[in-house]
Amino acid sequence: MLTLINTNRMAPLIGPIGIDYVAASAEKAGIDVEVVDLGLADQPEKAIKDYFSNREPELVGLSFRNADDCFWPSADWFVPGLKDTIKTIRAMTNAPIVIGGVGFSIFAKSIVEYTGADFGILGDGETAITALIRQLQGTRRFKDVPGLIWRENNRIHNNPPSWPNSISLGTTRNFIDNPGYFKRGGQCGLETKRGCNRHCIYCADPLAKGTTLRLRNPSEVANEIESLLSQGIDVLHLCDSEFNVPRNHAYAICEEFNRRSLGDKVRWYAYLSPSPFDADLANVMARAGCVGIDFTGDSGSESMLRTYRQQHSKEDLATAVKLCRQNNIAVMIDLLLGGPGETLRTVQETIDFIKKIGPDCAGAALGIRVYPGTAMEQIVAEELRNPTNGNIRRKYSGPINLLKPTFYISRALGERPAELVRDLIAGDERFFEPAVEILNQATECSDAANYNYNENLLLTQAIREGARGAYWDILRGLRNN
Numbered sequence: 187m188l189t190l191i192n193t194n195r196m197a198p199l200i201g202p203i204g205i206d207y208v209a210a211s212a213e214k215a216g217i218d219v220e221v222v223d224l225g226l227a228d229q230p231e232k233a234i235k236d237y238f239s240n241r242e243p244e245l246v247g248l249s250f251r252n253a254d255d256c257f258w259p260s261a262d263w264f265v266p267g268l269k270d271t272i273k274t275i276r277a278m279t280n281a282p283i284v285i286g287g288v289g290f291s292i293f294a295k296s297i298v299e300y301t302g303a304d305f306g307i308l309g310d311g312e313t314a315i316t317a318l319i320r321q322l323q324g325t326r327r328f329k330d331v332p333g334l335i336w337r338e339n340n341r342i343h344n345n346p347p348s349w350p351n352s353i354s355l356g357t358t359r360n361f362i363d364n365p366g367y368f369k370r371g372g373q374c375g376l377e378t379k380r381g382c383n384r385h386c387i388y389c390a391d392p393l394a395k396g397t398t399l400r401l402r403n404p405s406e407v408a409n410e411i412e413s414l415l416s417q418g419i420d421v422l423h424l425c426d427s428e429f430n431v432p433r434n435h436a437y438a439i440c441e442e443f444n445r446r447s448l449g450d451k452v453r454w455y456a457y458l459s460p461s462p463f464d465a466d467l468a469n470v471m472a473r474a475g476c477v478g479i480d481f482t483g484d485s486g487s488e489s490m491l492r493t494y495r496q497q498h499s500k501e502d503l504a505t506a507v508k509l510c511r512q513n514n515i516a517v518m519i520d521l522l523l524g525g526p527g528e529t530l531r532t533v534q535e536t537i538d539f540i541k542k543i544g545p546d547c548a549g550a551a552l553g554i555r556v557y558p559g560t561a562m563e564q565i566v567a568e569e570l571r572n573p574t575n576g577n578i579r580r581k582y583s584g585p586i587n588l589l590k591p592t593f594y595i596s597r598a599l600g601e602r603p604a605e606l607v608r609d610l611i612a613g614d615e616r617f618f619e620p621a622v623e624i625l626n627q628a629t630e631c632s633d634a635a636n637y638n639y640n641e642n643l644l645l646t647q648a649i650r651e652g653a654r655g656a657y658w659d660i661l662r663g664l665r666n667n
């Protein structure tokens with residue numbers, strides 16, 4: 187038997203859809219699966235102890251979604267909590283422990299090392315988990331399990347993950363309590379594809395999800411929506427890195443939704459790149475039920491867009507906003523301020539530009555979380571050779587350790603970059619402002635301009651009172667009241 191444990195308790199709660207997919211795949215392979223959901227448990231430690239007091243699984247799988255909250259100056263780090271959870275489980279069972287999940291996959295080997303877990307699976311879990319169980323039951327040829335991190339002779343080995351050309355996932359979505367999550371989280375998720383073939387300098391998605399685009403059959407995706415609808419879930423957030431990459435797949439998905447008139451029954455949100463995005467795509471998305479798009483805008487300065495290796499231009503952003511307006515789609519632009527080469531002038535240019543093109547809201551995130559294996563890591567390594575480098579922000583001391591939340595904010599923005607950005611925003615309520623850093627502590631931000639969803643009490647309360655939708659859209663509604 188396989189026991190899968192969800193470790194993500196961040197409120198508002200997000201359903202652990204990775205567990206739904208992995209569990210469905212293991213069950214299809216003939217493995218008994220049980221799920222322990224710490225996200226829904228009042229007392230997680232007690233839930234673990236109660237469960238293992240009368241169960242002895244062959245393998246315990248932990249799903250680890252967020253390694254940290256990726257938000258400066260909060261910089262909340264969850265890896266030590268994962269280590270504690272593993273300690274609690276170890277005290278109750280001798281079963282081997284494997285960790286998976288997107289947060290895990292970014293740092294796979296380091297997290298296995300740090301937590302003392304037996305195994306980890308980098309990337310897709312569906313086929314890998316079955317392969318691992320079969321090896322545990324048989325010849326223990328661990329090198330045959332795709333993406334497996336494993337220990338032998340006091341060394342930790344890591345197998346290359348497999349990123350198959352296409353993926354087929356379970357559509358019944360009945361291993362986790364999706365209705366419970368819908369009630370507490372405001373929206374549920376699903377994927378139409380995996381992987382991202384772009385090269386943005388800061389992004390961890392290619393590491394955790396692979397660079398090969400793996401598409402799902404549109405009819406399978408629509409079946410999944412119908413399963414969720416039958417559970418009473420009619421507000422969704424797609425979990426693709428960028429829904430419109432590739433554009434024609436997004437179009438085909440929407441056509442299938444339209445063929446089944448799903449647009450009349452569900453409202454959904456998605457992350458998109460500002461390019462490729464055209465009138466036909468905007469129109470087919472709106473008809474298919476899309477009510478809100480969060481664009482990876484990054485910047486309104488052409489030079490910063492090139493630095494980030496984005497493929498879109500400022501004009502693409504302006505067009506994207508216009509097309510959303512024409513199709514009644516709420517539009518959010520996510521900014522990433524403070525990257526290499528950012529100055530007061532480029533920030534000013536960005537904020538002025540966003541004000542001019544007028545999205546419904548814009549997230550003014552300040553500070554780039556530096557991930558190992560990205561181009562940002564190389565830039566930081568290069569810059570650290572200069573002893574006067576002042577671009578790194580972190581809450582820990584000692585050598586730079588990218589497993590811990592480590593951020594980059596261009597020192598050209600001065601000692602108080604958040605204040606500078608807030609001054610430029612000048613109270614424009616469409617912006618979610620960066621939090622101010624006070625004496626190395628984050629301010630308690632409890633207003634609707636707080637765009638960190640980590641333990642966001644205002645959001646949690648709004649959802650409890652019936653709000654549904656993407657978090658930015660719920661917060662936008664609160665600000666407009």
Ligand code: B12
Nearest residue numbers: 204247249252253256286287288289310311374375425639
């Ligand atoms: C969509 C999304 C959101 C949506 C979620 C909407 C929804 N209804 O689900 C919203 C906007 C709400 C959101 C919020 C946040 N997000 Co987010 N989000 C994503 C995104 C794009 C997809 C996540 C997803 O569901 N993927 C699909 C599922 C199926 O994949 P999966 O969970 O990885 O599972 C697979 C494998 O990992 C593995 N697996 C999973 N579990 C297990 C267990 C075992 C045992 C095994 C073997 C395998 C395994 O198999 C699964 C199937 O192949 C990812 C980036 C990405 N491309 O993944 C970021 C991402 C996960 N988010 C991230 C962050 C930081 C956050 C926030 C903390 C931001 C904030 N400060 O507010 C919050 C956290 C919210 C919460 N309560 O947890 C980061 C985490 C980075 C990190 N440092 O760890 C990511 C990676 C983005 C990034 N690159 O920065 N997010």
